[in-house]
Amino acid sequence: MKKGKVFLVGAGPGDIRLITVKGLEAIKQAEVILYDRLANPKLLEFAPADCELIYCGKLPNRHILRQGNINELLVEKALEGKRVVRLKGGDPGVFGRVGEEAASLAEYQIPFEIVPGISSGIAAPLYAGIPVTHREYAESFAVVTAHDKSKEGKPVLDWEGLARGVDTIAFYMGVGNLPFICENLITYGKPSSTPVILIQWGTFGRQKTLQGTLADISEKVIEAKFSNPSIILVGDVIALREKISWFEKMPLHGRQILLARTSDAPSELAKELIDQGADVIEFPKWKRTSLPVDLAKVTAFEKILFTSPESVDEFFTAVMENGIDIRTICADFFGASVKSIKALNNRGFIAAHADELSEPSALLIVGDDSILKKEFDSADIMVTSKKELDYQFLPLFKRMLDEADVNTMVFPSSASVEPFLIALSEGDLDAAELLKGLQIVSMGKQTEAAVVKAGLSTIGTPANATKEALVEYLAACYPVEEV
The missing domain is CATH 3.40.50.10090 (Rossmann fold)
Incomplete structure (x- = not known):
């Protein structure tokens, strides 16, 4: 049998619009996709309807598939003659272990391509209004792992070189080791007053930031219960944030919207909501x-x-x-x-x-x-x-809900209400529990009547049943802070 081919693809930092053209083309032609936790699941909707989806997500201290198993799966699927995509958050060459996966493929003489992606260490700061280099603040930049393979997971680094020789430092997934990081940077020469910012879920509508200094950021993280996935950025360039922060000023930033779906085609409404800064989870996923x-x-x-x-x-x-x-x-x-x-x-x-x-x-x-x-x-x-309902996406939908903190539900038409509720029951999800406390918005009076008939409450309707009117309604009348 002819060998298949593997594409090791960087999915970018989260915002699906940041994936490369080549990466998206690989997804659209895939027969098998092995995807990570930090690759936005919405990208999988671009895959062919019969594509096999395999979750390889990793959480701190818990692995769905260990790296050795992932390497074996890539080889196995390629030897079956399949066109395989390994979809990894950010850039596969930046702490993405792409070298190990490529080496396994090369051992079996399986053809592969590595498709770069936008790295979170650069993208997340930019979405927070911070360029990692600047002629007046930072002429050097480093990306650093915040944990290693040692028993305690404390990174063994050239702390003096980082503290004295690098202007801006991006630490990946290091919230648990933050006190250790700050202590070493101060010990080896960074002023304790050096600005630090944590950017959680960077480039998503749910993006949050926490700012401080090397002296006090660890205490602030405990008080705010800040967690991974987060980028830790250290450096004076953070001062630019006050002037050029842009993403968090978008009208729907902070909105995490569950959108009832009636079509298998791309949603113009979902696109508009995302363009205005919201996170959007569409459900159910249909196949035709x-x-x-x-x-x-x-x-x-x-x-x-x-x-x-x-x-x-x-x-x-x-x-x-x-x-x-x-x-x-x-x-x-x-x-x-x-x-x-x-x-x-x-x-x-x-x-x-x-x-x-x-x-x-x-x-x-x-x-x-x-x-x-x-x-x-x-x-x-x-x-x-x-x-019909695409059952392969039901567990994926549940994981998306677990990662998010949905605050808004949108029904775009009266025809979207019943299929949405039926699909929830198919996935063993309780509608009353899921929608409890959410702002439920109906697009038009007929839709509102259908929502009420289904036994759900609704906060009302936009002035017109258009995507522009919905954005205005959500932004002006019911800001997230009031939820």
Whole structure:
């Protein structure tokens, strides 16, 4: 059997928009992905639907898979002829043990590529408003491991060289050893007044910072119960933060949003919320399988109602594959949502909303297998695809919830409420417990009615059912600090 190929990919520091183009291409073509805890799980949604996902995440003093097992898995999957991605947080060459993994692959003569990523030690400070070098403050920069393989885990370093010879130092995952770090830097020549900042979950919307000096930061960390994953930055360049801090000033920074999802396609609403500084967890994750359709009578219908943007694409793909001239279809087109209408508009068709369907005679409803005729009992149904819950993402969703501190729930449509609650039950998650204490926002009055009917409370609706209005509503009316 032909050997596969392995891509050792840096996922970047957390914000999924910071992954490299090459790294994203590798994910999109992967047959197997072995991913770490600090690689943003949202990146896995770019993988093919049949891609095998293997969690290799590590927590302090607890390993899901030890490094030797990971090396063996990479070799095993590649020898099966698979295209494998090893997805690692930050840059794989910066404390990512990529050298060990590459050596194992080379031993078996398995082809591989190493795809660099943006390192957390540079990105997290920048998202906190701190460049690690500056002509007036810092002409040198070092990245340093804050623990090693010794029994006590205390790093054996050239402390004098660091203290006297490096202007800015980034310590990785060193909260537990912070007193030891500060003591050694002071002992070997760093002034006790040297600024220190801890950046937790850097580049995520949940990013938090804690600032102090070598003399007092350890005590502050205990008081604030600050923990990993954090970058510890030491140096005078931290003073620039007051002038150029930008990320934490974004309108939705601190918002950790659970967004009900009805489509398997990328969400424009989720993108807008992320662009405005929020963390967004979308649920549930759907997968869609196209089905063969019978187009024998398609030219006989006077009206065609598309229930989703996906149904538009599936319908016209089937029309082309069956060699039907679109000009022979003379029906008026309708969309069940703004997105559906937009999908038709993008194909050059003027479409009306389903609410304008006054005479449902000779009506065809096109969509996935969840179609319900409802008030159109006489309509014909064309099922173009099967949509089902992607069970592979349920444990991943639970891990995302464990890592986050969700404070907001958004239902974008009335159709999103019931599938969301059903999917939670499929994952053995209690909706009442999960949503307890969250600000539940409904996009529109119909959505609000569906939320209330489901027995959930809601804080209200934006002025309009648009992503821009939602951002304004969350930022201005209900800031996170009031949660």
